[in-house]
Amino acid sequence: MSKSDARPLTLRDVSEASGVSEMTVSRVLRNRGDVSATTREKVLKAAKELGYVPNKIAGALASQRVNLVAVIIPSLSNMVFPEVMTGISQILEDTELQPVVGVTDYQPEKEERVLFEMLSWRPSGVIIAGLEHSDASRAMLKASGIPVIEIMDVDGTPIDTCVGISHRRAGREMAQAIIKGRYERIGFMGTKMPLDHRARKRFEGFTEALGKAGIEIAEREFYSGGSALAKGREMTAAMLKRDPELDFLYYSNDMIGAGGLLYCMENGYNIPEQIGLAGFNGVELLQGLPRQLATMDSCRQEIGRKAAEIIAQRVEEPNIELDKRVELMPKISFGDTLKRR
Amino acid sequence: MSKSDARPLTLRDVSEASGVSEMTVSRVLRNRGDVSATTREKVLKAAKELGYVPNKIAGALASQRVNLVAVIIPSLSNMVFPEVMTGISQILEDTELQPVVGVTDYQPEKEERVLFEMLSWRPSGVIIAGLEHSDASRAMLKASGIPVIEIMDVDGTPIDTCVGISHRRAGREMAQAIIKGRYERIGFMGTKMPLDHRARKRFEGFTEALGKAGIEIAEREFYSGGSALAKGREMTAAMLKRDPELDFLYYSNDMIGAGGLLYCMENGYNIPEQIGLAGFNGVELLQGLPRQLATMDSCRQEIGRKAAEIIAQRVEEPNIELDKRVELMPKISFGDTLKRR
């Protein structure tokens, strides 16, 4: 109880309190090697009574092993990355590994800083969103000598291994579903984010597939900041005013799509006959809307789980050979806003 | 480029490559002490060319200082904690400190494990959600000797310092607004979470204030799991079926409130005359709904900022005397679903 000594306890303290050598105390606390039941008891008792918390810094330095996995993502407020985290945690919970999160705000320089910071803690692996990184970031990752899993996207060349979906394909498939639905006059709405490569790739796949069917996007609009639901509503209103003949609206995410859907419903549009809508991500959050928005699942949890599994395996068995590219297949969900034929 | 040697680089490598002593290299890399411009250049060049990443583990062990702040929260998928994180990051970005997140899933045993794990990295401070912790957790926090900020709640006794709102007061104030609005037959819906102490306290404050006005809650219902929007809708439907005379619905969070609101609108209820609704949290996400749900801001970012500021100050100046209890005052927003008089 003496609050006098602020110095954290060390193994030595436990050793003295229990009358067991530091080395054996260490063994007990890590469940390593053979220790007699009696000494074990003594040590455990002393450690608990003192309230000893091991110093992982010293442990990591001595053992050259750190049970941390760096997870580097663009944002937490996006609803999609927390789900990736959930998948990662699920898997790592059964291992010694622990995720540590860093956020980049979609800024390459910040990504570089965060990466440098995290690598300087010598984690056992890195899970990082996207395939696009600065040269410096790529160099650091390559030089790190640890497993690097790039997630969310497979359209590109991974540094080491990638796990995700093809956003180009996702855009393409949605375009094909729209074409099949006999929609012809199509508007697109998305985020004004030159650095959101995955949204860009979806858009590219989308326009490319439409192009093959001789269709060109009639209207497009991009937003930034603010409440996505409100923005979707506003953009939709503006776009339908500009071109009332539009018969389909493709949104780069479900939240703005939901805003658009609410707008269309309130204004008496006949959905999905007169006008169809689709978003992207498949966020569970939106179940409960008056109508189900057509969307495409982005396999977020699954991506997190798979990435974590790969890291765990590679930590166990460093020389194991695994696929360098794991593509998951998102499935379209038609909801109530996309004619299905 | 030689991939041969997997061993990470050390200061010694930079020292040899630059012909400068390890100590001076260290000084350059940390911007400490006086180093001549020329040596500085040499060192920086060598470090960059080699791709040296400092080993923070060794640095932390030697200097006995770790620029990490442990942030321990119940969940990431809640929408409220990411916002707290945003506030924390905003402040810590201007310091040497770095947040590290741990998630407890509202489970005290998991909180204990996460806390132990994080404390074993000897962080400079802890920000932890809530005032309720197991005895073991409290003991660890007390013994840690570092600043401990308990956030989100001020109804209780902090271990060290707390920053948040009074959920009891929040419940009370909403009750008072409802009474002023002349509502009389009130239903409550919330999460089935015995461990969500803040929701519980809001509920207690709410019923207490109603009780003083001679009103008792007419109906209540609790859910767990699933899409909050959908659950809010379902629960509302069920509750209004059971008791069609209800004239107010109080929800323990905005998402289920929004579900209820959508349900009521679709079913031709006259809002807020025939029936009023209110949620809690003030999530920006929901702007863009056809009508604005009455709610109460829970000051999430502000809480994060304030907590981070306190940690930063205490790290700078360990003996500084600061308030042990910082109460922020959430304000009610009436939206379109609560009569205001």
Next chain:
DNA sequence: GTGAAAGCGCTAACAT
């Protein structure tokens, strides 16, 4: 089953 010695990669403190 237990202990003693050496050292992980860095920095504080003290030379120079």
Next chain:
DNA sequence: ATGTTAGCGCTTTCAC
């Protein structure tokens, strides 16, 4: 302005 020495708290290795 730069270098030397000692040691942070643990684990590895080897001896008993």
